Amino acid sequence: xxxxxxxxxxxxxxxxxxxxxxxxxxxxxxxxxxxxxxxxxxxxxxxxxxxxxxxxxxxxxxxxxxxxxxxxxxxxxxxxxxxxxxxxxxxxxxxxxxxxxxxxxxxxxxxxxxxxxxxxxxxxxxxxxxxxxxxxxxxxxxxxxxxxxxxxxxxxxxxxxxxxxxxxxxxxxxxxxxxxxxxxxxxxxxxxxxxxxxxxxxxxxxxxxxxxxxxxxxxxxxxxxxxxxxxxxxxxxxxxxxxxxxxxxxxxxxxxx
Amino acid sequence: xxxxxxxxxxxxxxxxxxxxxxxxxxxxxxxxxxxxxxxxxxxxxxxxxxxxxxxxxxxxxxxxxxxxxxxxxxxxxxxxxxxxxxxxxxxxxxxxxxxxxxxxxxxxxxxxxxxxxxxxxxxxxxxxxxxxxxxxxxxxxxxxxxxxxxxxxxxxxxxxxxxxxxxxxxxxxxxxxxxxxxxxxxxxxxxxxxxxxxxxxxxxxxxxxxxxxxxxxxxxxxxxxxxxxxxxxxxxxxxxxxxxxxxxxxxxxxxxxxxxxxxxxxxxxxxxxxxxxxxxxxxxxxxxxxxxxxxxxxxxxxxxxxxxxxxxxxxxxxxxxxxxx
Numbered sequence: 001x002x003x004x005x006x007x008x009x010x011x012x013x014x015x016x017x018x019x020x021x022x023x024x025x026x027x028x029x030x031x032x033x034x035x036x037x038x039x040x041x042x043x044x045x046x047x048x049x050x051x052x053x054x055x056x057x058x059x060x061x062x063x064x065x066x067x068x069x070x071x072x073x074x075x076x077x078x079x080x081x082x083x084x085x086x087x088x089x090x091x092x093x094x095x096x097x098x099x100x101x102x103x104x105x106x107x108x109x110x111x112x113x114x115x116x117x118x119x120x121x122x123x124x125x126x127x128x129x130x131x132x133x134x135x136x137x138x139x140x141x142x143x144x145x146x147x148x149x150x151x152x153x154x155x156x157x158x159x160x161x162x163x164x165x166x167x168x169x170x171x172x173x174x175x176x177x178x179x180x181x182x183x184x185x186x187x188x189x190x191x192x193x194x195x196x197x198x199x200x201x202x203x204x205x206x207x208x209x210x211x212x213x214x215x216x217x218x219x220x221x222x223x224x225x226x227x228x229x230x231x232x233x234x235x236x237x238x239x240x241x242x243x244x245x246x247x248x249x250x251x252x253x254x255x256x257x
Numbered sequence: 258x259x260x261x262x263x264x265x266x267x268x269x270x271x272x273x274x275x276x277x278x279x280x281x282x283x284x285x286x287x288x289x290x291x292x293x294x295x296x297x298x299x300x301x302x303x304x305x306x307x308x309x310x311x312x313x314x315x316x317x318x319x320x321x322x323x324x325x326x327x328x329x330x331x332x333x334x335x336x337x338x339x340x341x342x343x344x345x346x347x348x349x350x351x352x353x354x355x356x357x358x359x360x361x362x363x364x365x366x367x368x369x370x371x372x373x374x375x376x377x378x379x380x381x382x383x384x385x386x387x388x389x390x391x392x393x394x395x396x397x398x399x400x401x402x403x404x405x406x407x408x409x410x411x412x413x414x415x416x417x418x419x420x421x422x423x424x425x426x427x428x429x430x431x432x433x434x435x436x437x438x439x440x441x442x443x444x445x446x447x448x449x450x451x452x453x454x455x456x457x458x459x460x461x462x463x464x465x466x467x468x469x470x471x472x473x474x475x476x477x478x479x480x481x482x483x484x485x486x487x488x489x490x491x492x493x494x495x496x497x498x499x500x501x502x503x504x505x506x507x508x509x510x511x512x513x514x515x516x517x518x519x520x521x522x523x524x525x526x527x528x529x530x531x532x533x534x535x536x537x538x539x540x541x542x543x544x545x546x547x548x549x550x551x552x553x554x555x556x557x558x559x560x561x562x563x564x565x566x567x568x569x570x571x572x573x574x575x576x577x578x579x580x581x582x
Contacts, residue, residue, distance in 0.1 A: 002363050005360055005361075005363065006360075006361055008360070009361050012357070012360075013346065016353060017346070017349070020349075085342055085344035086346050088344050089358070089405075091310060092310055093333065094330050094331075094361075094362060094363070096330075
């Protein structure tokens with residue numbers, strides 16, 4: 001009970017902070033929206049043998065992008081907490097470290113989920129207004145209900161990466177570097193923006209190592225009904241990925257403090 | 258049995274730096290115990306170990322009857338801690354900060370509001386309860402942190418440099434709270450400081466720590482009495498230093514200052530000045546000083562407690578400057 005209360009407390013704090021920083025909500029929505037509209041409208045080539053238009057094709061990828069940016073933020077927040085001293089307040093409290101990591105992770109995942117949902121609803125709205133956009137996206141309650149837990153799983157996995165990296169780093173500056181050299185390539189290699197079947201063999205190998213690929217593919221299967229990778233496979237990979245990053249995050253966080 | 262018992266507590270960093278070097282202590286219930294020493298003496302490291310934030314290299318301690326290594330969770334339940342540097346969430350309001358803390362410490366929901374209001378009142382922040390902490394001054398944040406450390410009614414409160422970086426007025430204010438805590442809550446307080454006046458004013462007993470070792474431990478009064486009275490300080494020209502060494506054989510001479518320990522400075526200063534005049538030592542300035550804990554430290558180590566103050570002369574100048582305002 002005590003530990004649950006602690007998880008809830010750490011989560012609650014993340015929520016209050018998220019609510020207070022409204023500009024953050026906007027900032028992390030801006031990027032995916034630019035991609036959807038500017039990039040999506042610019043390249044309107046049909047994909048999957050002409051069965052799906054490009055905006056529909058990148059819609060799941062852009063949701064993953066939103067999840068990535070928001071989830072990585074919770075990694076940054078671990079460093080912030082450390083620099084601002086609040087981390088010590090949590091560490092000296094009579095609760096276990098695991099509860100702190102879980103609370104932080106759930107907080108990060110919840111914010112990511114909110115951002116992802118906003119984009120999902122945005123796509124839905126646009127589809128209703130302009131039928132030439134996102135025509136291939138199957139949007140209804142049942143899709144949403146499957147997308148939701150998928151988004152939670154993906155966010156938790158990325159939060160795990162964020163917290164792990166934050167536990168290894170000392171400064172925020174270092175985090176920027178990681179964002180540019182790890183997170184961005186992970187996104188670009190994931191097949192979020194182009195079908196992986198089109199890629200040359202050697203890049204495709206890297207693509208298959210990138211866990212984000214499976215996140216995008218599983219979402220894509222649910223949202224538009226097509227994917228390059230079998231859904232059961234991509235879902236299983238995501239599941240294992242999330243489970244292991246959270247474990248690693250917990251280990252590294254504990255070792256650090 | 259003491260509420261805190263420390264046995265041979267040692268912390269070695271990187272296999273060579275002995276930050277805390279075999280400390281032994283027994284702190285009684287309800288006492289304000291001061292840990293006095295220069296920066297880097299090992300005060301914060303000791304506190305961190307007692308609060309279970311850091312594992313000792315060897316030795317150990319009992320806090321509230323619990324072993325700090327084996328029962329760290331139990332120890333954490335019964336202590337409150339005010340850190341040396343800020344540890345509030347500055348995007349939250351004062352009340353939210355206290356709320357989070359009471360949840361983390363498992364304060365019952367029905368109790369929370371009452372206790373939050375109570376501690377806010379104690380540190381006179383009730384009016385600002387719902388303001389974002391970011392808008393608080395340094396002194397207000399410190400007070401809020403003290404309030405936070407009390408919400409779960411700890412048996413022992415650790416204060417790590419509670420008045421560091423505060424202006425003299427606010428510092429006095431914080432002192433008042435600390436004394437109030439002792440009186441009203443009968444809480445045991447262990448505080449670190451490198452302000453001698455602070456230790457002198459507040460603490461029942463003081464341990465002076467240097468290079469990770471306790472070099473003296475007693476009440477402030479006894480520590481000062483051991484020095485044997487007042488000090489007469491003569492500022493002399495550099496050229497006369499050699500002469501002074503011969504004339505005032507018992508004196509300590511730092512730079513161009515002669516320090517004489519006497520029983521009663523007021524009575525004996527005339528004699529000292531005459532002696533100087535007779536021996537053609539020019540006295541630029543003569544000062545009398547009642548002993549402070551700083552003198553105790555100086556006496557024990559031959560150094561000033563404050564690294565910043567290069568010499569006694571600087572320290573005196575600083576004090577004169579302050580008095581003038």
